[in-house]
Amino acid sequence: MSALTVAVLATDGFSPFHFSVPCIIFGQSMPQPDLFRVEICAEKPALVMSDPGLSVKVEHGLDRLDVADIVIVPYWNQPEERPSQALLDALISAWQRGAEVVGLCLGTYVLAYAGLLNERRAATHWEYEADFLERFPAVHLDSNSLYTSDERLITSAGTAAGIDCCLNIIREHYGSAVANRVARRMVVPPYREGGQAQFIERPVPETSRDGKMNQLMDYLRRNLDKPHKLDSLAGFVSMSRRTLTRHFLKATGTTPGDWINAERLQRSQELLETTDHSIEKVAEMAGFQSPVSFRQSFKSKFSVSPSEWRRAFRGPDLVERQHDPA
Template identity: 85%
Template sequence: MSALTVAVIATAGFSPFHFSVPCIIFGQSMPQPDLFCVEICAENPGVVMSDMGLSINVEHGLELLDTADIIIVPYWNHPEEKPSQALLDGLIKAWQRGAEVVGLCLGAYVLAYSGLLDGHRAATHWEYEQDFIERFPAVHLDSNSLYTSDERLITSAGTAAGIDCCLNIIRDHYGSAIANRVARRMVVPPYREGGQAQFIERPVPVSTRDSKMNELIEYLRRNLDKPHDLDSLAGFVSMSRRTLTRHFFRATGTTLGDWLNAERLQRSQELLETTNISIERVSEMVGFQSPVSFRQSFKARFSVSPSEWRRAFRGPAPVDVDVK
């Protein structure tokens, strides 16, 4: 079996890290040299400058897209900038003849601009989720996955997720054993649990314009460990259940139950990252009825367990306390 040709597209202002990921993974990190052949191409061959002042000398033009087995757009600088028609046409023709077309991080925008992703699943950096959805409503954006693969259209989430994506391409072509060997050489996990949800910042509103709701929010934050129901909270703010529900949604943009669950999970993240408190005690402190319900809610929101979160995000010297 001949080596698969991987064409990595260099664009003006490219990110050296993003660009190096496929070059390293499919190149020098491979356990044997006859599996992939990495070639670099650009719309305008010659010197291409990165966003950091580094430059590379590119020999091949976009004609490489006519024969490559795997074509990778490792990055794109500006989501609002539509790629040239020559690049878009080259990607379309390549996919139509059977090549795999890959967009890492914001490279997914290039595939989306081409129309190839219409009706398909895709991923991109979580910070651009809303922008991507608004620009490309025909694309099924998967906001959680680290990478997606749908009919030879492959996309990844931001930055390091490109490594996960490229390892998965190796896994698809040559199996887990080869992918695992590459991961070991790079000193990275061959497969990461969970998805982007564990990295997305979704802060719970600190305050609102409604003083009554601010008073309620402060009370709830001081008493996360206690059970709460709509009747008692309505009494706390001297409102009917219906009025409280309406005012709270207007002030926060979410329901009281969803807000409370998000606040409890956010507090649990802090405790998992900064203390040695047991999972069971964390569950109790943030107000879940049982450790089982806590684990289920945590996994549903972040796609990883509380223990996995702690291993991933806890600092080197967590505080050994039991907050009351």
């Protein structure tokens, strides 16, 4: 079996970390040299400068995408800037002839600009979620996933998720044994499934332009551990249920119930990361009716259990001492 050609695109202002991930994983970290062949490409062979001032000498142009088995766009420095039509056409042509086309982190933008991701699942860095959705409403952005794959169009979330994504590509082509050997060489976890949630901040608006809604949100934040009914909240701001719902939606973009749940989840994250409280105590302090409802709501939102979240931020010892079920 001949080696698979991996074309890695160098673009102006590239991120050295993102660029190095596929080069290392498919290159020097491979246990066998004949599995992949990495070729660095650019729109024109030249010296390409990275954002912090490093440079890479590129000898191949976009014509190498015509024969590559896997094409990787590891980064895109200006999400608001549409790539050249030559680059977009080369990516479309590569995918149409059967190549896998990969966008790591903000490289997903390039695939989206090409129209390749329309009506398909995709992932990108969580900080750019709102911007991406506004620019590409036809793309089904999965803001929780570390990486996605949809008909040979592969995308990843930010930074280290690119490692998981590239390891999964190896796993798909050559099996887990090869992928695990590469992971060991890199001293990284051999497998994090694509559906595992990005560990991201999900800020809830602190204030709005509506004074009464600001008062209500401040009150709720100070009393998350208490039960709240729409009738009592309406009474707090001297409004009818219907008027409150309308004003709250205008001020926050969501309903009171969904807002409270998001705040409780955010509070639970803080408690999991910064305290030694049991999962049961965290559920109580965050305002969930029971530990069961807390676990269900947490996993539904973030695709990991409270224990797994805490383990990621606090280490495994604390979680194991608490004997918390996943």
